[in-house]
Amino acid sequence: xxxxxxxxxxxxxxxxxxxxxxxxxxxxxxxxxxxxxxxxxxxxxxxxxxxxxxxxxxxxxxxxxxxxxxxxxxxxxxxxxxxxxxxxxxxxxxxxxxxxxxxxxxxxxxxxxx
Amino acid sequence: xxxxxxxxxxxxxxxxxxxxxxxxxxxxxxxxxxxxxxxxxxxxxxxxxxxxxxxxxxxxxxxxxxxxxxxxxxxxxxxxxxxxxxxxxxxxxxxxxxxxxxxxxxxxxxxxxx
Numbered sequence: 001x002x003x004x005x006x007x008x009x010x011x012x013x014x015x016x017x018x019x020x021x022x023x024x025x026x027x028x029x030x031x032x033x034x035x036x037x038x039x040x041x042x043x044x045x046x047x048x049x050x051x052x053x054x055x056x057x058x059x060x061x062x063x064x065x066x067x068x069x070x071x072x073x074x075x076x077x078x079x080x081x082x083x084x085x086x087x088x089x090x091x092x093x094x095x096x097x098x099x100x101x102x103x104x105x106x107x108x109x110x111x112x113x114x
Numbered sequence: 115x116x117x118x119x120x121x122x123x124x125x126x127x128x129x130x131x132x133x134x135x136x137x138x139x140x141x142x143x144x145x146x147x148x149x150x151x152x153x154x155x156x157x158x159x160x161x162x163x164x165x166x167x168x169x170x171x172x173x174x175x176x177x178x179x180x181x182x183x184x185x186x187x188x189x190x191x192x193x194x195x196x197x198x199x200x201x202x203x204x205x206x207x208x209x210x211x212x213x214x215x216x217x218x219x220x221x222x223x224x225x226x227x228x
Contacts (some may be wrong), residue, residue, distance in 0.1 A: 004157075005131070033215070033216075034173075035216075035218075040220070040221075041220050041221070042120075042204050042206075042218030042219050042220045043204070043218045043220070044215060045215040045217065048215060056215055058215060065198075078146050082140070088171065090158065092158075102163070103158075103160070103162055104156040105157045105159070106157060107156075107157045
């Protein structure tokens with residue numbers, strides 16, 4: 001167990017809808033990252049939040065947005081869903097420091113867009 | 115931009131065989147290198163990491179990896195695999211961009227036959 005929990009585990013949406021995915025970080029972790037893992041691919045970085053501020057973003061359009069709350073839980077919001085958004089969405093928490101880059105991953109939310 | 119290539123997409127071995135999974139990256143600066151493993155039905159977890167120092171790093175479960183800077187490689191090895199090593203293996207790199215984002219390869223599916 002990593003201490004990182006994601007909800008829901010599975011979700012089905014239709015094209016054009018909006019979705020919110022949730023993540024509860026491991027206790028004491030101040031940083032959360034979100035990754036998209038398409039079938040047969042490695043995880044792809046979406047963005048990272050540190051102390052409630054976006055701290056880096058990958059090559060994803062603005063309809064992918066996020067929030068980090070004071071208790072370090074986090075949300076990933078995707079607007080105007082497209083078929084290609086179907087993927088496993090992974091949340092990873094960590095402690096931002098000078099050296100340690102170990103990420104603790106959740107089990108993910110499997111999103112299907114029809 | 116940094117990228118990671120894993121040339122072996124699917125590897126099938128018998129128990130006790132030796133394993134070497136290739137990983138090459140493209141990034142001109144200082145990098146941190148990782149191998150993550152995803153066992154069937156489980157979350158991604160860190161196998162080993164390289165930040166600096168001895169280029170031969172040892173991880174959990176008897177795995178090791180060697181960083182060869184001149185070849186931009188970070189290959190994963192294990193002298194004798196077990197059936198329980200059946201999993202998907204991801205190589206990842208984190209260039210020190212301040213963004214702390216991991217760039218993952220597409221993964222290698224290892225199947226160990228008893």
